[in-house]
Amino acid sequence: MIDAAQLDHLALLARLELTPEEREAMRADLNSILGYFEQLRAVDTDGVEEMQRPVDLVNVLREDVPGERFGPEVVAALAPEMEGGFVRVPRTVEQD
Numbered sequence: 001m002i003d004a005a006q007l008d009h010l011a012l013l014a015r016l017e018l019t020p021e022e023r024e025a026m027r028a029d030l031n032s033i034l035g036y037f038e039q040l041r042a043v044d045t046d047g048v049e050e051m052q053r054p055v056d057l058v059n060v061l062r063e064d065v066p067g068e069r070f071g072p073e074v075v076a077a078l079a080p081e082m083e084g085g086f087v088r089v090p091r092t093v094e095q096d
Contacts, residue, residue, distance in 0.1 A: 001031055001034070002027050002030045002031055002034065004023075004027075007023060007026065007027050007030070010030075011023075011026075072085070075087065
């Protein structure tokens with residue numbers, strides 16, 4: 001069960017500002033979720049083999065082969081702006 005101190009700590013970590021009504025609703029929800037874990041803990045899993053996924057999946061990757069190359073004219077036609085033979089893009093990093 002989640003007590004008031006634990007709820008305060010979780011709210012602080014999540015940077016949540018909860019009203020008293022929200023606190024009680026959150027505490028009830030969290031206790032309900034923890035109740036499901038208690039139900040799972042009560043299940044007898046002796047003799048059950050661990051697994052990562054319920055379905056065996058294998059990565060299906062294509063060969064890494066180069067595709068069609070675009071010439072400089074095509075790139076220039078697709079680019080919003082060119083400068084000195086390079087595609088010019090908006091600055092994404094601030095300078096101090």
